[in-house]
Amino acid sequence: MVDRRRVFLALMVLTGGFIGIAGRLFWIQVAAARDFTERGVDLVRNSVLQRQRGLVLDSGRGxxxxxxxxxxxxxxxxxxxxxxVRSGYDGGTEQKRxxxxxxxxxxxxxxxxxAxxxxxxxxxxxxGEPAALTASEAAMLDELQLPxxxxxxxxxxxxxxxPASQLIGYVGRNPERIETVFRDQLERGQLHLDSEIGVSGLEKTFEPWLRSLGPTTISYFMDAGRRPLPGLDTRTVSAETAYYPLTVHTTLDAGLQRAIEQRMDKLGVxxxxxVVLDAATADVLAMASRPGYDPNDIDLGAGGWANRALAPTEPGSIFKTVIAAAALEKGVVRPNETFECAGELxxxxxxxxxxxxxxxxxxEQAFxxxxxxxxxxxxxxxxADEVEATARKLGFLAPVxxxxxxxxxxxxQLDGEGKGQLFAAGTPRNDEGVLMQTAIGQRDVRVTPLQAANLVVTLLHGGEVLEPRVATKVALKDGxxxxxxxxxKLIMQEDGISAATARKLLTWMREVVAYGTGTSLQQAIWPLAGKSGTAQVKxxxxxADNEWFIGYAPxxxxxxxxxxxxxxxxxxSANRxxxxxxxxADFMAAGAGAKS
Structure with missing residues (x-):
């Protein structure tokens, strides 16, 4: 006779074994799946990720x-x-046609x-860029219901x-800057060392307002056989709120900006x-720079990303405006006094x-x-001190x-704006030969195109120096x-050159076009005024030459x-x-005529 007690004990052992195996499987598949291995791999999450394929639609940046x-x-x-998806699950013949x-x-x-x-x-x-669909093409593609x-x-x-790619700048990875400038955000987990941030231009200076709360992504769910999972379809996830992302409202006129860039390229500049500034406010309407670059494919060595409008360079004879202002302010030239030019000093x-x-x-004629x-x-x-003081009063020698x-x-607002220069370190500033070269904007003199344009605004405002803006506000998503x-204002009128000197220089700029070095501008739509300059460089x-013309219109x-x-x-070369x-100027004149 079978020993019933032994059978009972054997059954208990087998049952206990099955329970142990089932418990272990439950632990592996459910309870411990979220932290099963030494590396803390979340098996449940990963099993979902294996069925989910996603793509970023929008970075969320302002x-x-x-x-x-x-x-x-x-x-x-x-x-x-x-x-x-697996072949055979990609739609019918008519759908694909x-x-x-x-x-x-x-x-x-x-x-x-x-494939x-x-x-x-x-x-x-x-x-290689995502092909744009028209509204009708998008609607018809939706109707196809392709899986x-x-x-x-x-x-x-x-x-x-x-447009304005150098002014706007670009984003990229810069771990060193994140560690030094954004350490607080790094420690709070709002940024990581591999986060993309503004590296140059307005992307860099407006970084605190532009930073993303998170991207907008779209996900698509499939089973292990790469077949679409019915009922799940696609899912879009967004970190946007009623207030974010933010918008930076610039002072730029995109149409004018594009027109200028096209003209620079056409003329081989x-x-x-x-730089075009609003004469009333000094707001930047356009700031174009060449050489160009592609912000989607940065070549740091080529240097096209640098903003030429903010870089100090040799100004040539446009700097004679500063010398003329100093002479008028100091009264060193008598009214109607003449100077003899025999071609050499x-x-x-x-x-x-x-x-x-x-x-x-x-x-006046010499100007x-x-x-x-x-x-x-x-x-x-x-x-040298008198010239330097006048240059400062006109907004030179400092960022404006x-x-x-x-x-x-x-x-x-501006990233990396140069301050200009009159004398280099170590230059004997009171040496007569140095001063002769300085008088015509050569030797050590450096000016940025923004400073040069703002000089004209300063004269138009009677000696008051304004600060050019490139942005007026940052707005929430709801506006x-x-x-x-x-x-x-950078310099108040009482601290600048006199209004009388400013008016006289504006008149002299009109004479440049009337009978001086700018007579070719007489064929323009608007009457124009300004000052030419040619600096000898290498x-x-x-x-080689740096060719300049600064002025106002109309x-x-x-x-x-x-x-x-x-x-x-x-x-x-012919003067470009x-x-x-x-x-x-003709483009702006034609636009003004169209609006009137």
Whole structure:
């Protein structure tokens, strides 16, 4: 007879074993799945991730708009988002035929595309960018109900040929800056060392307002066999709120900015800058820089990302405006006094650009004709300190862009703005030969195109120096103002040059066009005024010129202050600065006529 007690004990052991195995399986599959291995791998989460494929639609970063609300960054376009699925689960024959028509492709190209998919991807154009769908194409694609294709909106931070790319700048990874500047946010977990932040331009200076709360992503769910999971479909997740992301409202006119950049390229100005300021406020309407660059593909060595409009460079004869102002303020030139120009000074090898010589000239005439000899002789009556003091009163030798206390700290809107220079360290500033070269904007003198344009605004305001803005406010998503940047003055009128001197120089600028070095501008739509300049420089070891023209338009009722620089132009070339200045002014004149 079987020992019932032994059988009972055997059954208990077997039952206990099964319970132990089941318990262990439960622990592995459920209880411990969230932290099973030594590395703390979340098996439940990973099993979901294996069935989920996602893509970032929008980084969530704040955007820039121009003065009329046109987006400068963050172009939103509809595109076809394609998910990798197993062959046979990608739609029927008729669905795909219509798909090929909508995407302007064929079956061969489509199959080559989907065959290589490991992750979700955008159907792209010939440039490799997500192909934009029209509203009707997007609607028809939605109607197809393809299991592996979805219409989605993608935000492209930097669209092709984005205007003002150097001024706006770009984002990238900069762990060193995060550690030094954003240490608090790093410690709070709001930033990581590999986070993308503004590296240059307004992206850098406005970083505190632009930072993302999180991206908008779209996910697609599949089973282990890469088959779409019915009922789950796609899911979009966004970190946006009623208030974020924020918008920076710039002072730029996007249409004017594009027109200027197109004209620079057409005229072959491959190195230089154009700045257009509102004559009433000094607000920056356009700030163009060349060479250009692609903010989506940065080549740091090429240097195209640097903003030429904020970089100090040799000004040539536009600096004679400062010398003329100093001479008028100090009264070192008698009314109607004349100076003789025979083409050369007779020492230091100093010559006039006009080799035969201008003959007898007043300072007023010399300004119009840009006579080097006259300005050298006037400089002999001035000291280095007097010229420096006048330059400072006119807003030179210091950054002029909008700056002030914001949120308790000193802050500037412009990134890396140069301050200009009169004498380099170690230069004997009272040496007569040095002063002769300084008088014509050579040797150590450096000026930024922004300073040059703002000089014209200063004269138009009777000697009062304004601070050019590039942004007026930062707004919440609902349009309410979060931060504002009011108009500011760098130097009050009582601390600048006299209004009488400013008026006289403005008149002399009109004479430059009437009978001086700017007569070619007489063919412009508007009457124009300004001052020309040519600085001798070296480019690649070869003689070259920095060509300038600064002025205001229209001359009879000034609305704009303009500075044009065509840098490192081969010596002897046709003057591109004058041509570009006229082209920019004509564009604005035609636009003003269209609005009236």
């Amino acid at each position: 955007r820039f708009v121009d003065r009329y609300g046109e987006a400068l960054t963050g172009e939103v376009r509809k595109g076809a988002l394609v998910f990798p 219509k798909l090929f028509q909508l995407l302007h492709t064929d079956e061969v190209r489509w199959r080559a595309f989907v 290589g998919l490991k992750e979700p991807a955008w159907w792209s154009d010939e440039r 592996n294709v979805r219409v989605a909106e993608l935000t492209i931070r930097y669209p092709e040929r984005m 491959s190195d230089g800058a154009v 007779g020492k230091y090898g100093f010559r006039c650009w006009y080799k035969p010589g201008h003959g007898a000239l007043t300072l 119009a004709e840009s006579c080097n000899i006259t300005f050298a002789k006037v400089m002999m009556r001035l000291t 862009g909008w700056h002030g206390r914001v949120r308790g700290s000193e802050w500037s 309410k103002e979060l931060e504002t940047f009011p108009e500011r 480019a690649g070891g070869m003689p 001359a009879d009722k000034p609305k704009y202050a303009i500075a044009v620089l065509a840098a490192n132009v081969p010596s002897g 600065a004058l041509t570009l200045y006229k082209s920019v």
